Amino acid sequence: MQSLIRVVAATIAAVCLGALLPGIATAAPPLRYVALGDSAAAGPLIPDQDADSPGCLRSSRNYPSVVAARLGATLTDVTCSSARTEHVAEAPQTTVAGPVPTQVQALGPDTDLVTVTIGANDIDLFSTALGCLEPVPGDSCSDPATAAERRARIAAAAPKWGEMLDDIADRAPNARVVAVGYGTYVRPGGCPSRQPMNARDADYLQSVVDAVNEAMAAQARARSMEFVDIRGRTAGGDICAAPDRAYYAGMVPAEPAAPLHPTALGMRAIGGYVAEQLG
Numbered sequence: 070m071q072s073l074i075r076v077v078a079a080t081i082a083a084v085c086l087g088a089l090l091p092g093i094a095t096a097a098p099p100l101r102y103v104a105l106g107d108s109a110a111a112g113p114l115i116p117d118q119d120a121d122s123p124g125c126l127r128s129s130r131n132y133p134s135v136v137a138a139r140l141g142a143t144l145t146d147v148t149c150s151s152a153r154t155e156h157v158a159e160a161p162q163t164t165v166a167g168p169v170p171t172q173v174q175a176l177g178p179d180t181d182l183v184t185v186t187i188g189a190n191d192i193d194l195f196s197t198a199l200g201c202l203e204p205v206p207g208d209s210c211s212d213p214a215t216a217a218e219r220r221a222r223i224a225a226a227a228p229k230w231g232e233m234l235d236d237i238a239d240r241a242p243n244a245r246v247v248a249v250g251y252g253t254y255v256r257p258g259g260c261p262s263r264q265p266m267n268a269r270d271a272d273y274l275q276s277v278v279d280a281v282n283e284a285m286a287a288q289a290r291a292r293s294m295e296f297v298d299i300r301g302r303t304a305g306g307d308i309c310a311a312p313d314r315a316y317y318a319g320m321v322p323a324e325p326a327a328p329l330h331p332t333a334l335g336m337r338a339i340g341g342y343v344a345e346q347l348g
Contacts (some may be wrong), residue, residue: 104133106186108150125149135340161188211273252303260309
């Protein structure tokens with residue numbers, strides 16, 4: 070009888086183990102994450118730079134890499150410095166190291182997550198920033214005509230951002246698509262003693278960034294997509310912050326990073342915040 074009991078017990082144990090093993094063998098694979106965007110996502114000059122795509126000035130410590138590490142995702146990073154919306158969805162990008170394929174080519178039905186940071190180059194935001202520097206006291210980038218022209222350019226570009234989001238959704242129909250905005254580059258009133266920009270122009274520059282964010286957020290919401298606003302998270306780490314606390318490099322960077330772009334510290338902060346918002 071005891072032998073029979075042992076046989077029955079062993080059989081039950083084998084059946085239970087067999088029921089458990091399929092669950093172990095079919096554990097969910099890591100998320101397939103594709104990062105799209107411009108230099109705000111790529112991380113120009115932050116070491117180490119991606120040797121496989123040197124013309125894109127893409128760092129292995131940019132915010133997509135932080136997001137991927139936090140989520141345990143498999144990352145395909147095709148972000149590229151100087152990219153415009155057309156380079157995401159319409160045409161290859163020409164870089165100093167040669168042409169770069171259209172970024173949406175990295176997407177597919179097996180893509181689980183997409184982040185995209187784009188739009189600033191469509192309105193020449195960096196040129197705006199350079200125009201706000203004050204080599205001659207009294208010069209200003211924020212005269213009414215300039216401000217009106219910049220608002221018109223954002224209004225004209227916004228529908229193209231929406232079309233780009235539609236293209237992403239078409240190519241990655243099973244993915245969670247998340248637009249990530251631009252941060253707080255300069256605090257209210259700026260810091261004229263540290264950065265060559267008067268208070269009025271500093272406020273104007275950040276207002277242009279804010280307008281780009283708001284326009285992209287509206288396009289995302291209209292498509293039931295998410296928009297991650299990083300301005301609150303990066304406030305206090307703007308170009309006026311001390312070098313060891315700066316999320317954005319000033320006009321003369323204190324560490325390897327492009328002027329008015331995220332630092333390595335900034336990329337960690339942005340990536341961590343985006344990952345938190347994604348859950």
